[in-house]
Amino acid sequence: MLDQLEDDERIPYICRLLYEAYRIPVIWLNTEGETEQALPQFYQARPPAQDSQGLLAEVREHVLDAANSGSDARTAALPQICTTAYLENFVVLPLSGELKLAGTLVIGPSLYTSMNEETAASLLRDHNISSGQLEVWLQYYDLLPVLDRMRLYHAAILLYTLVTGQALTINELLLDSLKLQPAQLEGGAPDLDLSYRRENTWLHHDPSQERELFRHIRNGDKEGLLQTHAGFNEDQYGLLSKKSQLRSKKNLAITSITLATRAAMDGGLFWEIAYTLSDFHIQHIEELKDIPAVDRALLAALCDFADHVKDNHRSKLSRTSALCQNYIFNHLYEELSLSKLAGVTGLNASYLSQLFKKETGLAVSDYIQRERIGEAKRLMELPGITLSDIATRLHFNDQSYFTKVFKKYTGMTPKQFRHDRGIT
Template structure:
């Protein structure tokens, strides 16, 4: 606790403890926002940062007046979590004015999750990064430590306790951060806008229409879905962007697909299929250049969800067997065992085996094999993946066993399947 140590030495001690425990960069800034201690002593800065001291000073200064507005200057303020435009996360804690001359401790940068090559490419495109610098950017992102949100929050809470000797609840941290991040209310008045809509009878669609639409997706009923969708009036849609009609349409489409995704999951569609289907349709809509194309894309997306739900519901499985199938689908690239599935289902091995066989006609091991061959067929159609790599990734013992199982379910070998597929291109 900082009070029980000399202010200057205590702050340095806490920084060292945090760094040795977390292996994340930790900085101690003095009252003038200059770096007094950096751990590690040297590390690679972001390619876009020319002066690390200026970056940390800017972040610290931007939070100082806000964070201390409701706190006594003799006490440490609540930690602040800041995310940069480049997706880096920093935790900042302004120290009590009597400790370390009122400086600050900064932890970071970290990422919430590993960035895929596609994500990094998109980010660099957004920031118009020249081609010659892109490898340097990628190297930097790969070097960053990943702390998911909950670990980041608990790191902030730990730092607060080390400095003050007091506890800080998660809700206190998040409420304080939320207040700072969203202190500016949205433009316009809710009451005024509602009054305007009522006066001009420019009302949103009735909730029951929306409920009926997604009910038909949940049931996989495309015909009824199309009938209900045709009753929606263009005048009854909300306004999600005032600056661009095309952007407004895309935002409405994204909202609609999000709700359709949940309806499809409620209808029994594997959630990973549902989420991936959502990703594909939203990515497609983002690329469109005119409003009619977006309108068509929304309708196609809704129908696509209904079709997939209909296909999945034809099996008429119990919740237990459907749960096992969903687990198998999501964990095909991992070792799968009857014991693990019994644990997931909350049943003993023997009863689960009998139930699964009765409802699907497959033993559990055969179903896992079948799903892996379905996945193998998808991978074979992708360029640059060898057959031996596919066999290894899907946990087949060797190439010959993979070939044997593949032929059992497809009637052809993997090589023949790839050759036949390539001949159709």
């Protein structure tokens, strides 16, 4: 049994098992980041790059990030799937528990699919590397082992189980990785602008697999989405830019988000919320500088759509109440009244008022106020907007009334809210 081996025997044994099983480099780094064991003995050197100090330096950075990212013992001990800007993949597992002082285990580098000349050339252009270095980079990529996405996930799970003796599912692995990614736009919060994240792409492959993926979004099933995503092969993606691999990935991501937007609306998500999510996720992707960031952002975005659909299903509103909420969401900066909503729904105002309060627990006027205060909180986190401007834009009679309503729903005044968040 593994637990009968001493640490100085157990870790080398696990490293050799993984190396023999997958023929992929395995490294044991001590707590100082120094190499205790490497299989094979000589780590594959990456060619000189414009913006990189070398692969091992990046590995050590990911080791530090993984070691410091967990909020509890189990989170800290979960393996992290890391992808560099040059598409090398590796698994990082910070050791914990009794093995905590032993350091970190790293599997990699590997590729999801073999690197062809066209892809390598566009990748080098993305990083401003001379085309004269293409041959040496192709030689480097040819020496890296190829493990498709699912096999690498299974390697990470096997490593975790060998080290801890505990089971781990693909969903747990992926959801933990998503929690550790910087998923927000600069200066934002998850609910500030209806979120901003994402990961991977689905075009030019079996259409049934694509349909299955978007069916999970339509049903609000994030676990099913992650399972289906894990089965996609990197080499089946389309090429939407011959000049830039990064541009191709962004285009594929934007296409996927467009399809996810439609699937979410088919699943009952308010169309304006779906479109707003789409806008911000696409804007975020356009700002990203490397392929791994685009991949992570796309998966996070697809999960975001599934989560919103699921939350919408939980509300169990009638079509009429949902239509009212959607109209209020779209017209929050306009004059809103019960009579206007009655006209939108085609119902008697009195009946609509009773139905809406029965299903939401709020009178129409209270619901409008609450939504406007939520919007005011978002506006207050933006620079250069005064409280009087916000009150006027959201149709409060005057600033004192705005303050009264704001305190009713938040327990503090607008000035206290800004002060607590360090906003001037």
